[in-house]
Amino acid sequence: MTFEQLKLSPPILKALAKENYTQPTPIQEQAIPPVLAGRDLFGCAQTGTGKTAAFLLPIIQLLSAQQGRPSGKRVIRSLILTPTRELAIQISDNFRSYGRFLNLRSAVILGGVPQKAQEQALEQGMDILIATPGRLIDLMNQGFADLRHVQILVLDEADRMLDMGFIHDMRRIIAKLPAKRQTLFFSATMPPEITSLVDSLLTNPMKIEITPVSSTAERIKQTLYFVDKPNKLPLLIDLLQDPSIESALVFTRTKHGADRLVRGLTKAKITAQAIHGDKSQNARQAALNNFKQGVTRMLVATDIAARGIDIEELSHVINYNLPNIPETYVHRIGRTGRAGLSGIAISFCEYEEIPYLKDIEKLIKQNIPVIGDHPYPMTMKESTPTAVRETKTSVTSSEGSVTRGARKGTNRNDAAGRKETSEGPGRRWKRRS
Numbered sequence: 320m321t322f323e324q325l326k327l328s329p330p331i332l333k334a335l336a337k338e339n340y341t342q343p344t345p346i347q348e349q350a351i352p353p354v355l356a357g358r359d360l361f362g363c364a365q366t367g368t369g370k371t372a373a374f375l376l377p378i379i380q381l382l383s384a385q386q387g388r389p390s391g392k393r394v395i396r397s398l399i400l401t402p403t404r405e406l407a408i409q410i411s412d413n414f415r416s417y418g419r420f421l422n423l424r425s426a427v428i429l430g431g432v433p434q435k436a437q438e439q440a441l442e443q444g445m446d447i448l449i450a451t452p453g454r455l456i457d458l459m460n461q462g463f464a465d466l467r468h469v470q471i472l473v474l475d476e477a478d479r480m481l482d483m484g485f486i487h488d489m490r491r492i493i494a495k496l497p498a499k500r501q502t503l504f505f506s507a508t509m510p511p512e513i514t515s516l517v518d519s520l521l522t523n524p525m526k527i528e529i530t531p532v533s534s535t536a537e538r539i540k541q542t543l544y545f546v547d548k549p550n551k552l553p554l555l556i557d558l559l560q561d562p563s564i565e566s567a568l569v570f571t572r573t574k575h576g577a578d579r580l581v582r583g584l585t586k587a588k589i590t591a592q593a594i595h596g597d598k599s600q601n602a603r604q605a606a607l608n609n610f611k612q613g614v615t616r617m618l619v620a621t622d623i624a625a626r627g628i629d630i631e632e633l634s635h636v637i638n639y640n641l642p643n644i645p646e647t648y649v650h651r652i653g654r655t656g657r658a659g660l661s662g663i664a665i666s667f668c669e670y671e672e673i674p675y676l677k678d679i680e681k682l683i684k685q686n687i688p689v690i691g692d693h694p695y696p697m698t699m700k701e702s703t704p705t706a707v708r709e710t711k712t713s714v715t716s717s718e719g720s721v722t723r724g725a726r727k728g729t730n731r732n733d734a735a736g737r738k739e740t741s742e743g744p745g746r747r748w749k750r751r752s
């Protein structure tokens with residue numbers, strides 16, 4: 320299948336050639352024809368599948384093809400709602416690339432930056448508005464945003480918008496749109512709230528499901544280190560002695576944790592910057608650019624800030640903390656191994672995070688291979704029924720194969736309570752006295 324066969328117009332084809340996109344990704348192949356035909360769409364897909372172009376390309380084509388298009392001040396012809404600032408900027412960058420030979424106007428509305436320029440953009444009107452819900456609501460409340468002319472609505476990463484507590488903002492925004500419109504809805508996961516939102520917002524949608532959430536995990540080489548919380552930093556510094564980890568995106572649970580980790584890494588002479596919600600938009604963009612250009616080796620991020628990050632050829636993702644929402648693990652490791660490349664995901668699990676690990680392994684339907692042979696093995700708590708764990712671990716290289724086993728003839732549970740039945744000598748995990 321080619322982009323020509325999808326009946327995209329010459330200016331768009333020319334822009335795609337400039338981007339070196341030679342053929343559509345599966346979601347683009349399936350989404351572009353129904354969207355061009357005016358249908359509602361429900362796409363179950365995550366970032367990395369090419370979903371942004373799957374909605375932007377047909378929208379650009381539809382909007383640019385309209386004769387007698389509504390002009391005039393304050394008119395907004397399509398609205399893309401997205402959970403994070405980074406994602407909004409990314410979509411805007413993509414729009415500029417794909418629409419470079421067309422004369423469409425866009426604007427981005429997001430928090431963390433002064434409002435004045437956004438007021439002016441809204442005053443002028445635009446073809447495509449890309450917005451995060453919070454700031455858009457603010458501007459609507461102040462009477463700056465008029466959504467009455469929106470013909471096409473995109474809800475991007477709707478599940479994440481729900482996770483971030485945007486449901487009421489989303490509903491209030493949608494209530495201001497014309498009932499007669501085209502709606503494109505994307506979500507990486509399908510919890511019941513999403514299904515009911517889809518039912519209430521879409522009319523006879525075309526449904527497309529690309530790579531169910533668990534399959535991302537199959538492309539990526541994953542390893543796990545059980546390690547006590549205070550030893551996480553020394554372990555990370557130890558692992559980073561390996562020069563094959565040229566750069567890595569590191570996830571922490573909290574903003575403070577991210578800052579603390581950056582300080583620790585910097586002290587160990589490992590270049591690192593943090594990206595999280597307390598940083599100004601400019602600081603976040605600068606940290607991202609430094610990382611992309613190789614000025615910093617480590618980018619330390621919280622989940623919310625990392626959501627929109629698209630870094631080509633990111634080889635390593637490190638989970639300094641395991642997330643409490645299992646889908647988040649898949650989103651995180653999905654930052655690597657994009658566009659068919661393989662990637663490496665390293666996770667640290669402290670005692671308190673073992674329940675999270677169990678949830679993650681249930682979701683991805685696999686046990687993450689454990690590296691037992693490292694300088695900072697976890698000490699177990701007295702109360703743990705499965706406190707003693709025997710592992711045989713061989714690591715052929717930092718990226719090499721990992722095998723795991725239990726003490727010969729025993730059948731014990733590992734730290735995560737998993738059955739271990741294979742044979743081999745092992746390391747005994749000390750009980751904390």
Ligand code: AMP
Nearest residue numbers: 340342343344366367368369370371372
């Ligand atoms: P997305 O899933 O929209 O975040 O896209 C993931 C990455 O794939 C982005 O860096 C896009 O620029 C890139 N991409 C999207 N569509 C194509 C395509 N047809 N060919 C090559 N790369 C693409």
